[in-house]
Amino acid sequence: MEIQSIDANSKQKLSYRSFQGTNVKAPILIIYHGWAGSTAGYYDLAEELQNEGYTVVLPDIVHHDSRGTVDNYFNVHTRQQMFWGTVLQTIDEFDLLVADLKMDKKNILVIGSSMGGFIANSIFAKNPDIQGLVNVNGSGAFVVADAFFRRADGRDKLSGKEGKVLETYDPINYTYSGKPVLLMHGDSDQTLDCSGQYAYYTHCSSPDVTFDIYNEVDHQFTEDMVDGMMYWLKENFD
Template sequence: MVHNQGLPYHFFQGTNQKAPILVIYHGWAGSTAGYYELAAELKELGYTVVLPDIIHHDSRGILDNYFDGQIRQRLFWETVFQTVDEFEILLADLKVNRKDILVIGSSMGGFIASSIFAKNPEIQGLVNVNGSGAFVVAEEFFRSADGRRRMTSIERSMLEAYDPINYTYSGKPVLLMHGDNDHIVDSSGQYAYYAHCSSPHITFDIYNEVNHQFTDDMVEGLKSWLSKQFGSSGE
């Protein structure tokens, strides 16, 4: 693990200097350790991979119960927003430019990656797995599922400041993947973001009979997409 300026991350050095650095964000209640195997597979394909530790997870503090409704409602968006803001620190620590990066995220990590991608148009690409690129749409789903009241204007404004669909799409390659039976993060946010971008550079793959999981088929889909976009040779 690397610790610079108080922001810890895990670094896997690849051999393909022409390929983008893959920054991967895990989901709510997840862990960077859960992505070591994927990082190792991608490293074998030549990619350099970075797994940032996220606030309220791993070395940055463990919550008593991630699935307590009040805890999740209070800290989910705070975690997303802070991680998006910390991207500047990560860039400085890595000593790279935005154009050197491709962001990937699963579940909450998909929210994070999508917002970073939207706010930084130089980034080479985005992969969002079972997340959302439409924050207001996603929050409306969460509140409906929890039986909560509608957002206030202040709450909506806070989301809109980070909401990817409020930013002009950069035209860089995007891969969206979602299970068609996802009961945790509804696919409506992915569809809304897909419609917002409305580009041949967007690939949206739905996986049948899949709940909120990053399946082996999705991993293979990710690797295939990366190979088509950037190559996978260590040469």
């Protein structure tokens, strides 16, 4: 495992963990964790993928790990105030990360779980050269997901100004590139329902998009999901 940093601006650095694989023909996997998660939580997965030959990169996300922490990520007000800003900033930082890695986007596949699924899906949608996407318990329809959050919190509907910001990042507002996509979601997810995944699946309307629902699974990246992702990677990229 290698730890490196890149300058995001004059005030902070972006850090990432890199696991070098041996298969130079395989896509490079950039994996984004969820809200209140950590890159350390994905070390085991990264090592498992590395053993299969993949090179894996785990970026530190703003307000997490080396880039600062939050006293209580699960405070409702904190989440409401910080979640979308964290998502959008991480999407904006993708080009900076790729430049430091000296990688061509056509050699990259993005993976994300929960909040990371939002991030990976938007990066994939905005960068048609990227090889593929895995979105686990996230959303590829930002306005749809925000409506779910607001209903759950008893908040008013999204304002026109806020909606326009989300729409500029919303994956369903971009033409699907035709690259392989794997969407996975637990059918018992109490944190985020499947509606955003369904919306993106419908938007793509392609046999190259696989949408797997896992029965009796809450907001978790389970071993069955990992196995399903491994199988999908081999089927599409070996």
